[in-house]
Amino acid sequence: MDNYSSIFSCSSSSTSSASHLSLNMVNSQAYLEFQGDKANGFLGLMTNMGAPNSEANNNNGGVSQSKSFVVGTEINDEMKSSEKKKGEKKIRKPRFAFQTRSHVDILDDGYRWRKYGQKAVKNNKFPRSYYRCTHQGCNVKKQVQRLSKDEGIVVTTYEGMHSHPIEKSTDNFEHILNQMQIYTAF
DNA sequence: CGTGTTTGACCCGCGC
DNA sequence: GCGCGGGTCAAACACG
Numbered sequence: 001m002d003n004y005s006s007i008f009s010c011s012s013s014s015t016s017s018a019s020h021l022s023l024n025m026v027n028s029q030a031y032l033e034f035q036g037d038k039a040n041g042f043l044g045l046m047t048n049m050g051a052p053n054s055e056a057n058n059n060n061g062g063v064s065q066s067k068s069f070v071v072g073t074e075i076n077d078e079m080k081s082s083e084k085k086k087g088e089k090k091i092r093k094p095r096f097a098f099q100t101r102s103h104v105d106i107l108d109d110g111y112r113w114r115k116y117g118q119k120a121v122k123n124n125k126f127p128r129s130y131y132r133c134t135h136q137g138c139n140v141k142k143q144v145q146r147l148s149k150d151e152g153i154v155v156t157t158y159e160g161m162h163s164h165p166i167e168k169s170t171d172n173f174e175h176i177l178n179q180m181q182i183y184t185a186f
Numbered sequence: 187c188g189t190g191t192t193t194g195a196c197c198c199g200c201g202c
Numbered sequence: 203g204c205g206c207g208g209g210t211c212a213a214a215c216a217c218g
Contacts, residue, residue: 115191
């Protein structure tokens, strides 16, 4: 059971492969809403997703949050370090944006992240934080942004795919990714 | 002491 | 060409 990588296997392998994804998702703005319970995990999310009833109890510190996610692919993400591929494709890596209703922007998905930057975004009072997976050889990045309009909404954008198992035993994020696969498999 | 955060500088693409 | 906005680097710092 170490096929975490397969989750993101829908990367930009083909020129048109990404289009199907973005077309369906971006245009229709896939939007799911469920209520989680723990601020430090997507477990509640998954639980509610599969079984809307479940035990949505949880006594977290009173941090109830509803999560929704939008999946889309942003193209033209070529960086300066394009050692391989001489600009054959503009599509580099898919990005997954999660919209999370939470008061904390630190969402523990089971991976270990190292913050490597923070920038102020225009049209947004709150800064955007850049994180990178600390696993060696793993180039997965993620950025967390908070909407100035709704400071209760936190947008987490994942970029790239993990090629290693989750470090923590939270294994909840895996399920989410699995769900995402369904949508991105269109 | 190792690991992660802070923070300003730098880099690069893009529009004017 | 220049300025702007977004993304990254890296040195210094904080914390266990």
